[in-house]
Amino acid sequence: QQQVKQSPQSLIVQKGGISIINCxxxxxxxDYFPWYQQFPGKGPALxxxxxxxxxxKKEGRFTISFNKSAKQFSLHIxxxxxGDSATYFCAASYLAxxxxxFGTGTSLTVIP
Amino acid sequence: xxxxxxxxxxxxxxxGKKLTVTCSQNMNHEYMSWYRQDxxxxxxxxxxxxxxxxxxxxxxxxxYKVSRKEKRNFPLILxxxxxxxxxxxxxASSFPGAYNEQFFGPGTRLTVL
Numbered sequence: 001q002q003q004v005k006q007s008p009q010s011l012i013v014q015k016g017g018i019s020i021i022n023c024x025x026x027x028x029x030x031d032y033f034p035w036y037q038q039f040p041g042k043g044p045a046l047x048x049x050x051x052x053x054x055x056x057k058k059e060g061r062f063t064i065s066f067n068k069s070a071k072q073f074s075l076h077i078x079x080x081x082x083g084d085s086a087t088y089f090c091a092a093s094y095l096a097x098x099x100x101x102f103g104t105g106t107s108l109t110v111i112p
Numbered sequence: 113x114x115x116x117x118x119x120x121x122x123x124x125x126x127x128g129k130k131l132t133v134t135c136s137q138n139m140n141h142e143y144m145s146w147y148r149q150d151x152x153x154x155x156x157x158x159x160x161x162x163x164x165x166x167x168x169x170x171x172x173x174x175x176y177k178v179s180r181k182e183k184r185n186f187p188l189i190l191x192x193x194x195x196x197x198x199x200x201x202x203x204a205s206s207f208p209g210a211y212n213e214q215f216f217g218p219g220t221r222l223t224v225l
Binding site for chain 1: 162206216
Protein backbone atom coordinates (compact mmCIF):
# COMPACT_ATOMS: atom_id res chain seq x y z
CA GLN A 1 0.00 0.00 0.00
CA GLN A 2 1.39 3.34 -1.08
CA GLN A 3 1.83 5.43 2.06
CA VAL A 4 2.22 8.66 0.12
CA LYS A 5 0.33 9.34 -3.12
CA GLN A 6 1.66 12.01 -5.48
CA SER A 7 0.12 13.70 -8.50
CA PRO A 8 0.45 14.58 -11.29
CA GLN A 9 3.02 12.20 -12.75
CA SER A 10 4.19 14.89 -15.15
CA LEU A 11 3.62 18.61 -15.50
CA ILE A 12 4.41 21.14 -18.22
CA VAL A 13 4.34 24.81 -17.27
CA GLN A 14 5.19 28.00 -19.14
CA LYS A 15 8.03 30.14 -17.80
CA GLY A 16 6.66 32.51 -15.21
CA GLY A 17 3.70 30.28 -14.36
CA ILE A 18 2.84 28.46 -11.15
CA SER A 19 3.66 24.77 -10.77
CA ILE A 20 1.57 22.80 -8.27
CA ILE A 21 2.28 19.25 -7.14
CA ASN A 22 0.01 17.45 -4.71
CA CYS A 23 0.56 14.69 -2.17
CA UNK A 24 -1.68 12.79 0.20
CA UNK A 25 -0.77 10.52 3.09
CA UNK A 26 -2.56 8.00 5.25
CA UNK A 27 -0.67 7.68 8.52
CA UNK A 28 -1.48 10.52 10.92
CA UNK A 29 1.61 9.67 12.96
CA UNK A 30 3.85 11.18 10.27
CA ASP A 31 5.29 14.44 11.56
CA TYR A 32 7.79 15.53 8.93
CA PHE A 33 7.05 16.20 5.26
CA PRO A 34 10.00 17.07 3.00
CA TRP A 35 10.13 17.76 -0.73
CA TYR A 36 13.16 16.64 -2.71
CA GLN A 37 14.32 17.86 -6.12
CA GLN A 38 16.23 15.60 -8.49
CA PHE A 39 18.03 16.60 -11.67
CA PRO A 40 18.89 13.98 -14.31
CA GLY A 41 21.91 11.91 -13.33
CA LYS A 42 21.99 13.27 -9.77
CA GLY A 43 20.78 12.17 -6.38
CA PRO A 44 17.76 13.89 -4.83
CA ALA A 45 18.39 17.02 -2.76
CA LEU A 46 16.22 18.54 -0.05
CA UNK A 47 14.22 21.49 -1.35
CA UNK A 48 11.91 22.45 1.51
CA UNK A 49 10.22 20.70 4.44
CA UNK A 50 7.34 21.25 6.83
CA UNK A 51 6.02 19.95 10.11
CA UNK A 52 2.26 19.48 10.65
CA UNK A 53 2.02 22.19 13.29
CA UNK A 54 2.13 24.87 10.56
CA UNK A 55 -0.11 25.26 7.52
CA UNK A 56 2.36 26.92 5.19
CA LYS A 57 6.10 27.33 4.74
CA LYS A 58 7.72 29.55 2.15
CA GLU A 59 11.31 29.66 0.98
CA GLY A 60 11.87 31.99 -1.94
CA ARG A 61 9.70 30.87 -4.84
CA PHE A 62 8.85 27.55 -3.19
CA THR A 63 5.91 27.13 -0.82
CA ILE A 64 4.50 24.09 0.95
CA SER A 65 0.82 24.22 1.86
CA PHE A 66 -0.25 21.69 4.48
CA ASN A 67 -3.80 20.58 5.27
CA LYS A 68 -3.70 18.34 8.34
CA SER A 69 -7.41 17.51 8.39
CA ALA A 70 -7.39 16.42 4.75
CA LYS A 71 -4.01 14.67 5.13
CA GLN A 72 -2.73 16.50 2.08
CA PHE A 73 0.20 18.75 1.29
CA SER A 74 1.34 20.46 -1.85
CA LEU A 75 4.34 22.21 -3.37
CA HIS A 76 3.83 25.49 -5.19
CA ILE A 77 6.59 26.88 -7.39
CA UNK A 78 5.92 30.52 -8.19
CA UNK A 79 7.38 32.21 -11.29
CA UNK A 80 8.57 28.84 -12.60
CA UNK A 81 11.87 28.91 -14.49
CA UNK A 82 13.44 26.51 -17.01
CA GLY A 83 16.07 25.73 -14.35
CA ASP A 84 13.28 24.30 -12.18
CA SER A 85 12.81 21.49 -14.70
CA ALA A 86 13.45 18.38 -12.61
CA THR A 87 11.70 15.52 -10.85
CA TYR A 88 10.09 16.37 -7.54
CA PHE A 89 9.38 13.89 -4.76
CA CYS A 90 7.26 14.43 -1.70
CA ALA A 91 7.89 12.28 1.37
CA ALA A 92 6.60 11.58 4.84
CA SER A 93 8.54 10.51 7.88
CA TYR A 94 8.77 10.49 11.63
CA LEU A 95 11.05 13.13 13.12
CA ALA A 96 12.24 10.66 15.75
CA UNK A 97 13.27 8.05 13.22
CA UNK A 98 14.91 7.40 9.89
CA UNK A 99 12.08 5.70 8.02
CA UNK A 100 10.91 7.58 4.93
CA UNK A 101 8.04 7.05 2.51
CA PHE A 102 8.36 8.81 -0.82
CA GLY A 103 5.77 9.61 -3.46
CA THR A 104 6.15 8.33 -7.00
CA GLY A 105 7.58 11.60 -8.29
CA THR A 106 6.50 14.39 -10.65
CA SER A 107 8.50 15.27 -13.74
CA LEU A 108 8.28 19.05 -14.18
CA THR A 109 9.16 20.72 -17.47
CA VAL A 110 9.19 24.51 -17.63
CA ILE A 111 8.96 25.78 -21.21
CA PRO A 112 10.85 29.03 -21.98
CA UNK B 113 33.96 18.56 0.64
CA UNK B 114 30.99 17.07 2.51
CA UNK B 115 29.64 14.20 0.46
CA UNK B 116 28.18 10.72 0.18
CA UNK B 117 30.10 8.46 -2.18
CA UNK B 118 28.94 5.23 -3.78
CA UNK B 119 30.87 2.60 -5.68
CA UNK B 120 30.55 1.36 -8.27
CA UNK B 121 28.48 3.93 -10.16
CA UNK B 122 27.52 1.41 -12.84
CA UNK B 123 27.41 -2.36 -12.64
CA UNK B 124 26.23 -5.08 -14.98
CA UNK B 125 26.16 -8.55 -13.49
CA UNK B 126 24.49 -11.93 -13.87
CA UNK B 127 21.83 -13.65 -11.82
CA GLY B 128 23.17 -15.23 -8.65
CA LYS B 129 26.58 -13.55 -8.53
CA LYS B 130 27.01 -11.92 -5.14
CA LEU B 131 27.80 -8.22 -5.18
CA THR B 132 28.36 -5.34 -2.78
CA VAL B 133 27.67 -1.67 -3.36
CA THR B 134 29.66 0.52 -1.01
CA CYS B 135 28.49 3.76 0.57
CA SER B 136 30.61 6.15 2.58
CA GLN B 137 29.88 9.56 4.12
CA ASN B 138 32.31 12.10 5.58
CA MET B 139 29.81 14.19 7.56
CA ASN B 140 29.80 12.10 10.77
CA HIS B 141 26.07 11.38 10.28
CA GLU B 142 24.39 8.86 12.58
CA TYR B 143 21.64 7.98 10.11
CA MET B 144 22.13 6.18 6.81
CA SER B 145 19.72 4.61 4.33
CA TRP B 146 19.56 2.71 1.06
CA TYR B 147 16.87 3.39 -1.56
CA ARG B 148 16.01 2.01 -4.93
CA GLN B 149 14.44 4.19 -7.62
CA ASP B 150 12.27 2.64 -10.31
CA UNK B 151 10.16 4.39 -12.98
CA UNK B 152 6.62 4.97 -11.76
CA UNK B 153 7.45 3.74 -8.26
CA UNK B 154 9.54 6.60 -6.95
CA UNK B 155 12.08 6.06 -4.19
CA UNK B 156 11.58 3.10 -1.91
CA UNK B 157 13.59 2.58 1.24
CA UNK B 158 15.38 -0.77 1.41
CA UNK B 159 17.17 -0.59 4.78
CA UNK B 160 18.09 2.13 7.20
CA UNK B 161 20.46 2.54 10.10
CA UNK B 162 20.27 4.87 13.06
CA UNK B 163 23.73 4.14 14.41
CA UNK B 164 26.62 1.66 14.31
CA UNK B 165 25.34 -1.92 14.58
CA UNK B 166 21.71 -0.67 14.43
CA UNK B 167 19.90 -1.49 11.19
CA UNK B 168 16.26 -1.95 10.29
CA UNK B 169 14.13 -3.02 7.34
CA UNK B 170 12.55 -0.41 5.16
CA UNK B 171 9.74 -0.92 2.70
CA UNK B 172 11.44 -3.34 0.31
CA UNK B 173 14.17 -5.31 2.11
CA UNK B 174 13.71 -8.70 0.44
CA UNK B 175 16.85 -9.90 -1.33
CA TYR B 176 19.15 -7.35 0.33
CA LYS B 177 21.47 -7.26 3.33
CA VAL B 178 23.28 -4.40 5.01
CA SER B 179 25.82 -3.92 7.76
CA ARG B 180 26.96 -0.92 9.77
CA LYS B 181 30.24 -1.73 11.44
CA GLU B 182 31.62 1.81 11.16
CA LYS B 183 29.79 5.10 11.36
CA ARG B 184 30.89 6.31 7.93
CA ASN B 185 30.18 3.12 5.90
CA PHE B 186 26.94 1.37 5.02
CA PRO B 187 27.40 -1.29 2.33
CA LEU B 188 24.46 -2.88 0.49
CA ILE B 189 24.85 -6.59 -0.22
CA LEU B 190 22.96 -8.60 -2.81
CA UNK B 191 23.78 -12.23 -2.00
CA UNK B 192 22.01 -13.70 -5.05
CA UNK B 193 20.93 -10.90 -7.39
CA UNK B 194 17.91 -11.41 -9.63
CA UNK B 195 16.72 -9.42 -12.67
CA UNK B 196 13.98 -7.73 -10.59
CA UNK B 197 16.76 -6.03 -8.62
CA UNK B 198 17.79 -4.11 -11.73
CA UNK B 199 17.39 -0.54 -10.55
CA UNK B 200 19.01 2.76 -9.62
CA UNK B 201 20.25 2.66 -6.03
CA UNK B 202 20.88 5.62 -3.76
CA UNK B 203 22.58 5.83 -0.40
CA ALA B 204 21.70 8.70 1.93
CA SER B 205 22.89 10.01 5.28
CA SER B 206 21.69 12.55 7.82
CA PHE B 207 21.84 13.77 11.39
CA PRO B 208 18.90 12.97 13.63
CA GLY B 209 16.99 16.06 14.65
CA ALA B 210 14.61 18.81 13.80
CA TYR B 211 14.71 18.72 10.04
CA ASN B 212 16.52 15.48 9.33
CA GLU B 213 17.89 16.56 5.91
CA GLN B 214 19.08 13.56 3.99
CA PHE B 215 22.14 13.92 1.77
CA PHE B 216 22.05 11.55 -1.16
CA GLY B 217 24.90 9.94 -3.03
CA PRO B 218 25.21 10.08 -6.83
CA GLY B 219 23.53 6.72 -7.39
CA THR B 220 24.53 3.26 -8.63
CA ARG B 221 22.93 1.94 -11.80
CA LEU B 222 22.66 -1.87 -11.44
CA THR B 223 21.65 -4.24 -14.22
CA VAL B 224 21.16 -7.92 -13.43
CA LEU B 225 21.03 -10.17 -16.51
